[in-house]
Amino acid sequence: MRFSFTRDDFPEGFIFGAATAAYQIEGSANGVCGPCHWDTFAATPGNVLHADDGSIACDHYHRYEEDLDIIRSGGFDAYRFSTSWARVMPDGRTVNPEGLDFYDRLVDATVERGLKPALTLYHWELPSALADQGGWTNRDTALRFGDMARAVIERIGDRVERVATLNEPWCVAWLSHFIGLHAPGLRDIRAAMRAMHHVQLAHGTAMSVLREHGQKNLGIVLNFTQAEPASDAPADRRAVETVDAIQMGWFAGGLFKGRYPDEMIAAAGQHMPDGYEDDMALISQPMDWLGLNYYTRALIEAAPHDPWPHQREVLGPLPKTQMGWEIYPQGLEILLKRVQRDYTGDLPLMVTENGMAYDDHVIGGEVEDPVRVQYFEDHLQAVRRCIADGVPVQGYFGWSLLDNFEWALGYEKRFGLVHVDYDTLKRTPKSSFEAFRAALTKGGEK
Numbered sequence: 001m002r003f004s005f006t007r008d009d010f011p012e013g014f015i016f017g018a019a020t021a022a023y024q025i026e027g028s029a030n031g032v033c034g035p036c037h038w039d040t041f042a043a044t045p046g047n048v049l050h051a052d053d054g055s056i057a058c059d060h061y062h063r064y065e066e067d068l069d070i071i072r073s074g075g076f077d078a079y080r081f082s083t084s085w086a087r088v089m090p091d092g093r094t095v096n097p098e099g100l101d102f103y104d105r106l107v108d109a110t111v112e113r114g115l116k117p118a119l120t121l122y123h124w125e126l127p128s129a130l131a132d133q134g135g136w137t138n139r140d141t142a143l144r145f146g147d148m149a150r151a152v153i154e155r156i157g158d159r160v161e162r163v164a165t166l167n168e169p170w171c172v173a174w175l176s177h178f179i180g181l182h183a184p185g186l187r188d189i190r191a192a193m194r195a196m197h198h199v200q201l202a203h204g205t206a207m208s209v210l211r212e213h214g215q216k217n218l219g220i221v222l223n224f225t226q227a228e229p230a231s232d233a234p235a236d237r238r239a240v241e242t243v244d245a246i247q248m249g250w251f252a253g254g255l256f257k258g259r260y261p262d263e264m265i266a267a268a269g270q271h272m273p274d275g276y277e278d279d280m281a282l283i284s285q286p287m288d289w290l291g292l293n294y295y296t297r298a299l300i301e302a303a304p305h306d307p308w309p310h311q312r313e314v315l316g317p318l319p320k321t322q323m324g325w326e327i328y329p330q331g332l333e334i335l336l337k338r339v340q341r342d343y344t345g346d347l348p349l350m351v352t353e354n355g356m357a358y359d360d361h362v363i364g365g366e367v368e369d370p371v372r373v374q375y376f377e378d379h380l381q382a383v384r385r386c387i388a389d390g391v392p393v394q395g396y397f398g399w400s401l402l403d404n405f406e407w408a409l410g411y412e413k414r415f416g417l418v419h420v421d422y423d424t425l426k427r428t429p430k431s432s433f434e435a436f437r438a439a440l441t442k443g444g445e446k
């Protein structure tokens, strides 16, 4: 099964990439790496399916050359990866030269293969030493992140093509401190509101460090679900506005307008750190691009008897992925257009993650995943419609290169373009990978 398009149907220079994240693939037991809050979250019963953790993962730490060869063979232009704070600074403060050596080798090997390295500085492995001091609820973590950014960029900044400060600050703050599904697994409005601000402050702090260093092409990666009301009832429609405020309003509003949504400050402002307003100029300094991760929509209904935010998510009727997430490609188009209209204007946009989990199996040495091929087809068509309508989308990264540690859902959920056998660590490109290869290469050449 093939895509109906090739790279020629996208503007010249459009970047096709594959994305990963350090904790999900490297193997935190490899090399010198400090403990992080995902290690202890995973070691606590009930948090992660089958008590899986990231200690071995895909062993990318040792197999990165093979993995980069695979990306190149698919005709991709770029590799999105992240640096582990716990590897770069095992105690959260002191630089570990061996950790930086690894990223140095990785970036060299990426460039050698003609791939553009797209760096994300933080994709969620907060060093335990910083977690001990309150993690993202503590302002100091945001300031320490500036030191982490400096250490990484001084070493590999000369070769990376673009830099994102953080991946999905909504997950770092809200999912992890209010919903409680990710490390550190808190369910506390005060902790959540403080984390919501400090993660933005971490971005602003890192931006200043990166600019001072002269680094180019700086951005951040935000995740949005397309929130829609479960019914036509006015209360459900209002509930959707609240969900929007917590995602796009808070993050894009803070970053591009220097302002948090009135509704959130009215409802939960008493939990905000004192003087947060003074940070807004730092947080909203100009960026060069914005990354958007998109997977699904969320159907929302009002929960008037619960405390604010007075809403809950309900199960939708559309076909679902292995995650139970509805497949809803038009959501990507709606969100890209909204973010451009309301916040980013002419700023280049990148789809930095998009993909789906499926219960894939290797049969006769092959993995047939036609549902995923169709998913990518439909979402890339949504991107094409945006481009045709003048939205400056300049790239698209599939999530993910490899099956990997899917956080609280462990290794069961397979998002890869490439299947990983967790007993042997053997990589098997799936038919979705072959679909990209066919669309991106001509007779094996780009």
Ligand code: FCB
Pocket: 021, 024, 167, 168, 171, 223, 293, 353, 399, 406, 407, 415
């Ligand atoms: C995103 C994360 C990524 C992966 C996908 C499925 O929220 O950025 O690490 O887990 O979801």
